[in-house]
Amino acid sequence: MAELITYREAVAEGIAREMRRDPDVVCLGEDIGAAGGVFKTTVGLFDEFGAGRVWDTPISEQAIVGAAMGAAMTGMRPVAEIMFSDFLACCWDYLANEIPKVRYMTGGQVTVPLVVRTANGGGLGFGAQHSQSVENWALTVPGLKIVAPSTPADVVGLMASAIRSDDPVVFFEHKGLFASKGAPAPPDHVIPLGKAAVRRSGADVTVVALAATVPLALTAAEELARDGIDVEVIDLRCLIPLDMSTVLESVAKTSRLVVVEENPYQGGWGGTVVSVVAEEGFESLDAPIKRVAAANVPLPFADALEEKVIPTVDKLVAAVRTTVAY
Amino acid sequence: MRTLLDMYERMAVIRRTEKAAFDLFMAGLVKGTTHLASGHEAVAVGTAAALRPDDYVFATYRGHHHAMAMGASAEECLAELMSKATGVCRAKGGSMHLTKAANGMLGSYAIVGAHLPMAAGAAWSAKLRGTDQVAVAFFGDGATNIGAFHEALNLAAVWKLPVLFICENNFYMEYTPIGAVTAVPHPAADRAPAYSIPAVVIDGNDVTVVRDAVAQAVERARAGEGPTVIEAETYRHHGHSRTDPGAYRPKEEVERWLKHDPLDIARAHLEAQGITPDDVRRVDERAAAHVAAAVDAAKNAPDADPAEAFTDVWADGSATWRS
Numbered sequence: 001m002a003e004l005i006t007y008r009e010a011v012a013e014g015i016a017r018e019m020r021r022d023p024d025v026v027c028l029g030e031d032i033g034a035a036g037g038v039f040k041t042t043v044g045l046f047d048e049f050g051a052g053r054v055w056d057t058p059i060s061e062q063a064i065v066g067a068a069m070g071a072a073m074t075g076m077r078p079v080a081e082i083m084f085s086d087f088l089a090c091c092w093d094y095l096a097n098e099i100p101k102v103r104y105m106t107g108g109q110v111t112v113p114l115v116v117r118t119a120n121g122g123g124l125g126f127g128a129q130h131s132q133s134v135e136n137w138a139l140t141v142p143g144l145k146i147v148a149p150s151t152p153a154d155v156v157g158l159m160a161s162a163i164r165s166d167d168p169v170v171f172f173e174h175k176g177l178f179a180s181k182g183a184p185a186p187p188d189h190v191i192p193l194g195k196a197a198v199r200r201s202g203a204d205v206t207v208v209a210l211a212a213t214v215p216l217a218l219t220a221a222e223e224l225a226r227d228g229i230d231v232e233v234i235d236l237r238c239l240i241p242l243d244m245s246t247v248l249e250s251v252a253k254t255s256r257l258v259v260v261e262e263n264p265y266q267g268g269w270g271g272t273v274v275s276v277v278a279e280e281g282f283e284s285l286d287a288p289i290k291r292v293a294a295a296n297v298p299l300p301f302a303d304a305l306e307e308k309v310i311p312t313v314d315k316l317v318a319a320v321r322t323t324v325a326y
Numbered sequence: 327m328r329t330l331l332d333m334y335e336r337m338a339v340i341r342r343t344e345k346a347a348f349d350l351f352m353a354g355l356v357k358g359t360t361h362l363a364s365g366h367e368a369v370a371v372g373t374a375a376a377l378r379p380d381d382y383v384f385a386t387y388r389g390h391h392h393a394m395a396m397g398a399s400a401e402e403c404l405a406e407l408m409s410k411a412t413g414v415c416r417a418k419g420g421s422m423h424l425t426k427a428a429n430g431m432l433g434s435y436a437i438v439g440a441h442l443p444m445a446a447g448a449a450w451s452a453k454l455r456g457t458d459q460v461a462v463a464f465f466g467d468g469a470t471n472i473g474a475f476h477e478a479l480n481l482a483a484v485w486k487l488p489v490l491f492i493c494e495n496n497f498y499m500e501y502t503p504i505g506a507v508t509a510v511p512h513p514a515a516d517r518a519p520a521y522s523i524p525a526v527v528i529d530g531n532d533v534t535v536v537r538d539a540v541a542q543a544v545e546r547a548r549a550g551e552g553p554t555v556i557e558a559e560t561y562r563h564h565g566h567s568r569t570d571p572g573a574y575r576p577k578e579e580v581e582r583w584l585k586h587d588p589l590d591i592a593r594a595h596l597e598a599q600g601i602t603p604d605d606v607r608r609v610d611e612r613a614a615a616h617v618a619a620a621v622d623a624a625k626n627a628p629d630a631d632p633a634e635a636f637t638d639v640w641a642d643g644s645a646t647w648r649s
Contacts, residue, residue, distance in 0.1 A: 058480055060477035063474075066446070067446050069444050070432075071448065071450050073447075076455070098437070103639070104639055105418055106425040107418045107638065109426075110427050142645075142647065242647060
């Protein structure tokens, strides 16, 4: 078996594969060039592709994403990095008002084939302004595709689809997964957007997860299996397109649903998933749906506090037990 | 637009189209709001005359004149305002978002200043692709106090991008004099040195002055010498938007600017070139007939198809969010 690679290495690998394939792919962001990115997710790109295709920017999130948009509208496929997803707020106009709307409001005259990559999520003790899971921010805006991979191979396969997409994609890389390892992606690995993966097949309860909550759910499933509870774990991989077919099929089989999401309960993506299940899969359900999400407070700094706020294996295990016992 | 007479005719068409837009609004045939550009015509037309067909333009919600200077027809613009299927954005954009991408006019943006980084990005794209295209961002004086203006100027300067930042300084950010909220007398040009960008302040109501200043900046940009800021002083003949009579502007100031009308100034230049008043009158009549026909055609066009609400979210034409 080939050597395992890290999620962090997979980010650079996924971008590099597309840059080799398509000369229109260019990268821009803060410290992404010779420095290789603050999370080392662009290591090697500058050496391989040079300053002409890997551009260091000032700390100007509006200029980064706005320039990516202008370049995307005129024939390039830019990959913009926003260092921490919290900083998306600094350029939110582009993600809320400009990029997702310009095709629509011009009657289809333009397309915006760009990727905004960003390091998302908590668990590393970065405090309230560098730890948030904000994938739900993007979900509030029609017109953005949203990707959040959980494994190194998925990072590569989904990066390929994101960069090749003629639509704008927000690509959430989970900070807590950067050091995690997995099988490398095979050559020409492309995972279509909007296709969930069933990570563990089970008969008793469906757990829907995303990014870092996928390994969390798999750990919880092993623990629950020891008590004879057979958990099916679905990795959504994308929030838009949202693969509700896979979720509804699973719920039809298990009759029970728990969603585990790192963004806050208020306005979290689980709300959208469960509302579709409530509308279209209600008759399949034998128990109330449960959502394990971050608490509705800012992210605290100390580990002991942060663990109280974000989803943990214990919280998910408890939620599944309640659901199954209903 | 090869000649001054061509530029004059384009300005005359724009002026009459704006008048028609106002009348149609008052007749209840245009909904929402409009930000008329009457008085600003020379900035848009002078710029368009100095550009190549493959250059890029990004404009603002006061953008009817930019779209039309770049070749959008009066009919498709008025049809857009009137929610018609034949609108330039198929009635999905409206007055604030007129766009003619086929001509390089890549949109009108209604979040102040947002399009300056986009224009920098289009210029970056030209540089990456090794073309010598340039990009232009038109914006108002009010946009010079928003962050995107400053981020765009800095990026354009450090990356030496072929982009022109053209400020239509009409001296009012909406209802407030720009001088009351800005510490420098020239809101765009006085900021440019901080980014090491050359700047000029010009008479934005003289189409030949605009054309020449833009031509010079375009030449610099195509030669790889980077961005230019052009602050074109002009004045709107109406209030900020449809509901604003503009009463906050001193009467003498309004009168002074109405006497400095872009069409009058162009007429004087034409006369100096030996173009007779009869020739100019014929152009005026042609412009009037053209706009009258555009109004009729727009009125008679089919309404927007409600099914269009669910097209063109995505590049494949669909609006599907689930799989």
